[in-house]
Amino acid sequence: MSGPGGGRWTAADARERFDHWSSTYEQSLFWKHYFVPLHEMMVARAGDVGGLSVLDLGCGTGDLLRRFARAGASRLVGADVSEGMLEVARGLSRDLDYIEYVHTSAESVPVGAGEFDLVTTCIAFHHFPDPAGALKDAVRALKPGGRLMLCDLDGAGLPGRIFLAFGRWKRADERYFDTGSISRMLAEAGFADVSAERVRLFPPTMLAEAIVQKGQTLLHNAD
Numbered sequence: 313m314s315g316p317g318g319g320r321w322t323a324a325d326a327r328e329r330f331d332h333w334s335s336t337y338e339q340s341l342f343w344k345h346y347f348v349p350l351h352e353m354m355v356a357r358a359g360d361v362g363g364l365s366v367l368d369l370g371c372g373t374g375d376l377l378r379r380f381a382r383a384g385a386s387r388l389v390g391a392d393v394s395e396g397m398l399e400v401a402r403g404l405s406r407d408l409d410y411i412e413y414v415h416t417s418a419e420s421v422p423v424g425a426g427e428f429d430l431v432t433t434c435i436a437f438h439h440f441p442d443p444a445g446a447l448k449d450a451v452r453a454l455k456p457g458g459r460l461m462l463c464d465l466d467g468a469g470l471p472g473r474i475f476l477a478f479g480r481w482k483r484a485d486e487r488y489f490d491t492g493s494i495s496r497m498l499a500e501a502g503f504a505d506v507s508a509e510r511v512r513l514f515p516p517t518m519l520a521e522a523i524v525q526k527g528q529t530l531l532h533n534a535d
């Protein structure tokens with residue numbers, strides 16, 4: 313995967329792009345008509361989050377975490393490579409100061425093993441330089457029985473291929489999975505009860521969900 317300088321795309325390249333975008337991120341029509349409905353859908357799908365701990369990978373401006381906080385989650389951590397996005401997130405979360413924001417790449421979040429009930433990621437996974445590593449780390453961060461909700465662009469079918477081609481032309485790091493490939497990756501990372509479905513036609517978007525079983529947590533924690 314090539315970055316702007318022709319080398320491998322890194323978290324630093326994504327950081328630069330999102331630092332630039334951060335101040336206007338929540339002002340676009342795309343925000344209002346795409347990201348907000350996805351966040352609403354994820355919170356609705358999560359069900360009762362009262363008292364749960366939530367880790368959001370690639371949290372951006374923190375909107376999803378604020379929604380989980382208002383739904384009753386008691387410990388919330390957002391991880392992102394962009395300080396610009398995190399600065400906006402911290403500002404918007406002033407009245408919810410128990411949400412913690414961490415500047416880090418998704419595959420090396422500095423949290424202990426088995427700390428979270430729910431790990432989420434929304435329209436960020438396709439930027440992660442090491443997607444399999446991020447899933448493995450999510451297994452590590454989750455408690456036995458903990459759940460992952462992964463929402464991202466879906467590269468399947470004609471709309472997916474068009475989006476993927478456009479994304480690759482504009483930004484070298486974009487690599488979209490589809491419901492089949494993401495399900496396989498989740499199973500390989502050690503998740504069980506994997507399901508994945510398309511939740512939106514345009515842009516083509518999928519939601520994958522999976523659970524960590526006790527044995528898997530122990531396996532990864534021993535790595």
Ligand SMILES: C[S@@+](CC[C@H](N)C(=O)[O-])C[C@H]1O[C@@H](n2cnc3c(N)ncnc32)[C@H](O)[C@@H]1O
Nearest residue numbers: 326330370371372392393394417418434436439
């Ligand atoms: C399109 S934004 C989505 C933000 C947020 N999840 C939302 O739904 O509004 C993608 C986010 O992923 C972050 N990101 C990109 N690569 C990352 C990485 N390797 N680790 C953590 N975050 C990353 C970006 O900085 C950006 O904030």
